Amino acid sequence: MKKIDRKDFLKIAGGAIAGSAVGTVFSGAPFISLQWLVEWTQDQHVPSSGLEKYLKGVCEICPNKCSISVRMIGERAVKVETSNSGCPFGQTSLQMLYHPDRITTPLKNTGSKGRAKFTPVTWDEAIKDISSKINGIIKSGKNDRIASINKERNLSSELLDRMVNSIGSNHSYYEPTLDTLTAGAVGGMLDYNFDDADFILSFGARLLEGWGDSASISKSFSRWKERKVKFIQVDSVCTRTASAADEWVPIKPGTEIFVALGIANHLIKKKGMGSGAADFGAWSAIAGEYTPEAASRLTGVPAKKIEELADALSRAKSPVAVAGKGGKAISSSSAEIIAVYGLNTIVKSRSVTTKQNVNFAGAAPIQTAAKFLAESKKCAGFDEFVKTKNFDMLIVNGADPVYKSVYGKELAAKLEKSFVVAIMPLVNDTAAYADYVLPSITSFESKTAAGDPVVKPVDGAIHAGDAVLRIAKMVEGLQQSFQWKSYTDLIALTGKTAGAAGFSFKGDILKKQLADLKKALGDANYSLSLVPIEAPVVGDGDGLAFPYAMKVLGSETFSSGKLYVQINRETAKKHGICNNESLKIITEKGKVGSVKALLTDSVSPDTVAVPMGFGHKFYTRYAEDKGVNPREIMNDKIDPLTGTASWLVTRVKLS
Amino acid sequence: MKKIIDYLKNEFNSYSKNIRITLMVLFALVAGFLIFGIQILFWGLGYTDMNNNFAMGIWIIGDLGLVALGGGAFFTGFILYIFRNDKLEPLINSTVLLGFMCYLFTFILLVFDIGQPLRAWFGYTYPNWGSHLMPQSMLTEVVWCLTLYFCVLCVELIPIALKHKILDSIPVLHYIGHYLHKLMWIMAAVGTFLSFFHQGSLGGGMWGVLYGKPTWFRPHYFFLAIVAATAGGTSFMLLIPKIAEKVMKKKVAPAESFQSLAKISGIMFIAYTIFRIYDIVVMSVKYVPLADRSFIDLWGGFFGIWLLVVELACCAGAIVLLNLKKFREQEKFLFYGVICGVVAVVFSKFDAVLHGFSVPNFPWKGFTGYFPTIQEWVVMLGSFATMALIYMWFAKYMPFFPHLEKEKHKEGGN
Amino acid sequence: MMKDMENKMKRRWGMAIDLDKCTGCGECAVSCAQENNLPIFEDDSDIPKKMTYLDVMRITNDRDAKFPDVKVAFIPKMCQQCEGNDPKNPQPPCVSVCPVVATDTGDDGVVSQIWSRCIGCRYCQVSCPYEARVFNWWKPKYEGSFKKSLNPDVSIASRGTIQKCTFCSHIWKKERDKAVMKGELDINAVLYTPACVSACPTGAMVFGDLNDPKSEVSRLARDNRAFRLVHTIDQKKPDEQKKFRAIKNFPNPKVYYLSSKQWIRDLMRFK
């Protein structure tokens, strides 16, 4: 054998190295390892798979209670199929269910209030402490210094009402909603039959933006389009509802009531129509001053248009004049609700009736309760309560009055001095002041009339009704009224309504409120009007917590950390404001800012349209510190019938 | 270690004050380039001002500019080796190095610009060739052509490096260098061929094929970009040695080399300007109206029509200063002329990118703006600084300007 | 390649969106985000950088009118699934440009996108006249328990890649798989509904097969209220159209919009 010399060896070795290098490259190994490198450096989450099934459930988000189907992968709910049910909010429910900031254990306040500094405690500890606080208050004979505020009427709110009332306090309130406000003004909730209506005239009621029972309205709306039913929106801003309506009747901000009076005047004087309801005489005497021409001067709507609207209303078979301005958040003065509802009675509409909520009966108040329960109560009167009364304890059930009430600041000051319990799934601005936050479950986790919950409740959270039950059971003297084991026993008992009592036109209220309104509109120091608007999904604020809310917001609402307010182009020119300019909004109460100007003629002159729902201080990582909250500076004049501040017209100036 | 530091210190202090400041700035930029480069590569492009609407920015301008200007290398090589214009010989080394660096940094900036640098090799393994001979995607063409041409430039560069005293004394390397040099005309031919394609594709074709976008769509954009590169590139190849001359205060090449290159550049600018005017005319009467828009209305917003005005003014400047003998032969005007040339081409790239992206796609949207963030600026300027440093190093330590060597010999002889 | 598919190609998915019924509620966008595992970035109010497939655009005719004649409308815009001049050989603006074949037209005409192939050069984004392609400028993050709602049918993209609406074609695939399990072998047998369409509360969106003349969507596409987004060549006379199309491709989207309002059509033209 030939001896391999050094040179050959080098050649062979070199060849081998080169060969294997080429081989490796062609084998694709480097590429595959690069691919691994790519994946490894990306550290991408891979959703776990599992058995797919569809569960039927009932959506409890709104009173419409649509049936839905939830797509499950193993134990996880991954999609809600609303299948064109009409609901414009249902798709957010999973984001609530799996919100990364859900509370999973009772929290106790540590440190000063209003900073949302909490430590976890056990349920037993929390319930014991809360109930002993209640017992202490009762013992010291201050039963009516316990108050509660609910977000909306549901099973747990009825239970909480029952508890607070049985203790001997009339101060169980609801955030102002369409139902509570109209109930205050006309003596019953307004029940519109939109499906059969053939002419819809909405006075600033933003029907398609979360107003009322939104799922059924969306459905009615698409049927109006098919049946070519005329839908007219009177509003000072071309909101989403106005854009989808057949016609937008632009008015000067806050003057909806004058349009209604002008129409009533025309109907009464020219058509000889009238209403048999109480106090119609006094009311129509005042309405008599608002001829279409007079109304036109106040509203900016041509007199002919007002007459046209009146004619159309009287001609229609089942017309509907819709009262209750706003979308998710409603604010109308009583006089305005009465005037608009009055139109329905004048044209004898069959599509609008009134009804009343009835709480389940059989409560036995504790002995000392009776003497506190004498005064009558205004469901929506929380603003008045905060303004005029003091309290030792407030139980907050899902509500967020610190953020949503125009008395938020005053309330916060009072909360600092009292004992506060918040029952809710996410810590909000009000819960930041709580002594205890009790985690409650969301719609998919609760049992409903239709059956079992779609998904297992989050560990540590319980139904708000159960939380109330547990507290009530430990209050001395209440055991008898709260014998149920769990909220599930109450499902069939709650949510009842009945027909409502008579309606009165209340001429004196009209007179007083018209005078106030005219005075406010004539204020030369504050020459513009703030008109709140609502962005999709965000609504009046609750929606901003959803991680996907931002996906829907366009640059007309919130962009690069700045809130945009819409101003008419002529008005802006008059005040020397240019597009994108940073502004502060100033009212008698104070100022908020900075916001940015968006100039568009889709708002009336002298109007500043400000999106609501922004400017939370504590409300999950997604909603905190985004924009400003206009309610801090809105009108705080209290309406005598509803007890709520009507912030519908706030006079402002800009700087 | 200490020795090295001392050496560097002495070396640094041996320069004049102006050069020291320049060097400091350049090194600072390079350091910034490294820091921000890491940030961009590891944490993503979110730190740039690019967005879903203005999808490409300053780096792509850099790419287009570098490739167009670096394209001067292919054209100069083409004239030298194929047309045998030997007057250009003294400039060819500088030209090749510039070309090489321009392409190298085009690659580097492209890697920064793509969202997944680790997947950059997909361009070779999953190319979008379509069913034809030519690639379907202009970017595929760019990637392949750039790579191949980059290899050519490497081969062209090696002999220059090999001519260094120390390396040249090794016999094997000497022969390799020698033979490679002999092969140079083949390289020049191949390079020219390749270069034509990617000049066209990256500079123009890439934009010209976007039929959904009226600002860009024009079938002849491909060819326009080639002409732009020949005109602007030659100016650039002249500008840099001129600057080197100013800095080193020595003549780096015979005047006739510069004159010859200037003349070529001037002539190409005439061709380019004619073509560009034709381009503007057909755009406004034919291609833009196809999309139901008017050419003049596309020019709005922040990056408005002045881009076009500057470009045309500079073209005119280059034509006058580089073609008329009386200007060209004056050092000052020659300098202005080539600057005009370079600016004209750079502005034509601004036009493609800044203006192109700012145009709204929907009638209810306005023109958009783009203001590069510090990261984008530093990465971009840092690349330029690196290029400048490399060039300086070559100019100082490599037998880079044969003319200079000769002069040196002469001096030594005397 | 495309030519061979011609024979098999039967479905040509398209959409019709009735703007008269759209209330701009954004439910479609939320549903799309949920179905397609869209990431949430640190600051999604940085609108030009946020990730959405479906953008509910608010438009006004401020350009053409003054108060009180100014109107507002909402246009839900997702990938318009362009097909170029020839539906038989679809050539969307965005497909031919991709250097790595990360996006392609399927045999049902849907423009697909493979996140894991995309190198993030954004060339396709540049080419899209409808701003339908979105880029992961940041790393897609899904925080805490929110991960539980992720859909296993849609893979999660890496930072630095392009994503876009695919007409939810994963749902079609799922429906097909189900049909196959039941013994159905014809891939054209099943229909499906994308997430945005099924979520719309007012039923403003209709999805279906444009090749089937009897389908609701092709009926709506022929409706005289129908138009396509910023695609004014549709309004030209046929011979003029032919002349134009000979010079260049047009996007020819497969999403149709319906509106009874003239101002919206007027706004489709640049002034």
Ligand code: SF4
């Ligand atoms: S960004 Fe991705 S999909 Fe788009 S062209 Fe580049 S590689 Fe292709």
Ligand code: SF4
């Ligand atoms: S809309 Fe854009 S992404 Fe969709 S097919 Fe057309 S060009 Fe491609």
Ligand code: SF4
């Ligand atoms: S079709 Fe699917 S991916 Fe496309 S916008 Fe609708 S939900 Fe999103």
